[in-house]
Amino acid sequence: MLRSIRASLKRANNSASSPSPQLLRRSYSSESAPERKVAVLGAAGGIGQPLALLMKLNPLVSHLSLYDIAGTPGVAADVSHINTRSEVAGFVGEEQLGKALEGSDIVIIPAGVPRKPGMTRDDLFNINAGIVKSLCTAIAKYCPNALVNMISNPVNSTVPIAAEVFKKAGTYDEKKLFGVTTLDVVRAKTFYAGKAKVPVEGVNVPVVGGHAGITILPLFSQATPKANNLSGEDLMALTKRTQDGGTEVVEAKAGKGSATLSMAYAGAIFADACLKGLNGVPDVVECSYVQSSITELPFFASKVRLGKNGVEEVLGLGPLSDFEKQGLESLLPELKSSIEKGIAFANQG
Numbered sequence: 001m002l003r004s005i006r007a008s009l010k011r012a013n014n015s016a017s018s019p020s021p022q023l024l025r026r027s028y029s030s031e032s033a034p035e036r037k038v039a040v041l042g043a044a045g046g047i048g049q050p051l052a053l054l055m056k057l058n059p060l061v062s063h064l065s066l067y068d069i070a071g072t073p074g075v076a077a078d079v080s081h082i083n084t085r086s087e088v089a090g091f092v093g094e095e096q097l098g099k100a101l102e103g104s105d106i107v108i109i110p111a112g113v114p115r116k117p118g119m120t121r122d123d124l125f126n127i128n129a130g131i132v133k134s135l136c137t138a139i140a141k142y143c144p145n146a147l148v149n150m151i152s153n154p155v156n157s158t159v160p161i162a163a164e165v166f167k168k169a170g171t172y173d174e175k176k177l178f179g180v181t182t183l184d185v186v187r188a189k190t191f192y193a194g195k196a197k198v199p200v201e202g203v204n205v206p207v208v209g210g211h212a213g214i215t216i217l218p219l220f221s222q223a224t225p226k227a228n229n230l231s232g233e234d235l236m237a238l239t240k241r242t243q244d245g246g247t248e249v250v251e252a253k254a255g256k257g258s259a260t261l262s263m264a265y266a267g268a269i270f271a272d273a274c275l276k277g278l279n280g281v282p283d284v285v286e287c288s289y290v291q292s293s294i295t296e297l298p299f300f301a302s303k304v305r306l307g308k309n310g311v312e313e314v315l316g317l318g319p320l321s322d323f324e325k326q327g328l329e330s331l332l333p334e335l336k337s338s339i340e341k342g343i344a345f346a347n348q349g
């Protein structure tokens with residue numbers, strides 16, 4: 001079971017760009033891997049718990065720090081019994097946040113409220129913006145050099161909030177702040193493979209833009225392997241399903257939250273890519289929402305090469321179909337206003 005989860009994590013490392021056989025072969029054993037501390041903030045939640053489990057299974061992690069406002073002692077005690085490399089520590093309440101963060105190489109943030117049916121991600125802004133702001137203030141103080149993997153929604157705004165908090169604290173490094181959009185890639189791969197009837201393990205689809213509705217733009221024209229059996233209508237339907245993937249789960253859960261298990265998987269894939277980059281593994285490429293100059297917007301999701309300092313290179317969009325060019329035009333105003341909303345919030349008061 002454990003072996004198959006690890007194998008699946010490894011397989012999923014065939015990133016949004018073409019899979020690098022070298023990357024797939026170069027996984028570290030715990031004996032050779034450097035010490036790496038990963039902190040999960042919101043670790044007792046729907047995403048946090050399975051994410052804690054998946055990070056405990058990752059041999060690149062030596063210290064796993066689980067923080068929440070409640071419930072982490074139990075989660076940490078539970079996960080700590082798994083016989084894998086990392087030492088696990090649970091921290092609860094604001095007074096323990098500093099200890100939870102100190103020395104972290106990566107901080108993953110799934111803290112905050114999830115959607116209920118009928119809500120947009122932006123409806124979460126009023127609660128989650130404050131949570132993210134206070135957590136990022138603590139990150140700036142206790143582990144200013146950590147890579148930050150932002151999962152809390154609305155990602156289109158929470159990433160700009162984090163950037164502003166770090167700027168104010170004098171610790172901002174644009175190479176180290178990531179909005180986690182991996183779930184969009186995971187969905188695009190799954191839906192494409194199903195429709196094209198190709199084995200999902202070998203599928204790659206870049207997803208660009210942001211992480212809400214039409215700002216999620218899968219580039220199926222660049223999907224590999226190429227599928228000649230898909231019509232223009234099929235590609236439009238796949239695009240819509242990817243954009244509405246989160247809502248599909250929210251409705252199916254009928255008031256009991258949003259995607260947690262698939263998100264934990266996606267979060268674990270992205271954190272693993274960050275760890276590999278930090279450890280010097282070459283050609284680690286994932287899509288992520290980062291500071292960017294490939295469009296006129298200051299933040300944008302695209303393929304990103306990860307390295308020892310975080311973002312090594314923000315890769316361009318590549319050739320787009322007419323349908324995708326239109327999608328790009330349409331998403332820019334919404335993404336712009338979500339970014340501005342985040343920046344304004346962070347700078348008020």
Ligand SMILES: NC(=O)c1ccc[n+]([C@@H]2O[C@H](COP(=O)([O-])OP(=O)(O)OC[C@H]3O[C@@H](n4cnc5c(N)ncnc54)[C@H](O)[C@@H]3O)[C@@H](O)[C@H]2O)c1
Pocket residue numbers: 041042043044045046047048067068069070110111112113114115124128131135150151152153154155180181182183184211257258259260263
């Ligand atoms: N980026 C993505 O693709 C993606 C996917 C799914 C969900 N999400 C988002 O992730 C967030 C969490 O979702 P969930 O289903 O795990 O929710 P959840 O309610 O199950 O868990 C959230 C956890 O955050 C904790 N929390 C609240 N305030 C905190 C604080 N100040 N410090 C530390 N922890 C705090 C809560 O106690 C809870 O345990 C939501 O905002 C959701 O929209 C993002």
Ligand SMILES: O=C(O)C[C@H](O)C(=O)O
Pocket residue numbers: 114115121153183211245246247249250258259
């Ligand atoms: O849809 C949501 O609210 C959660 C998340 O952003 C998702 O894409 O599943």
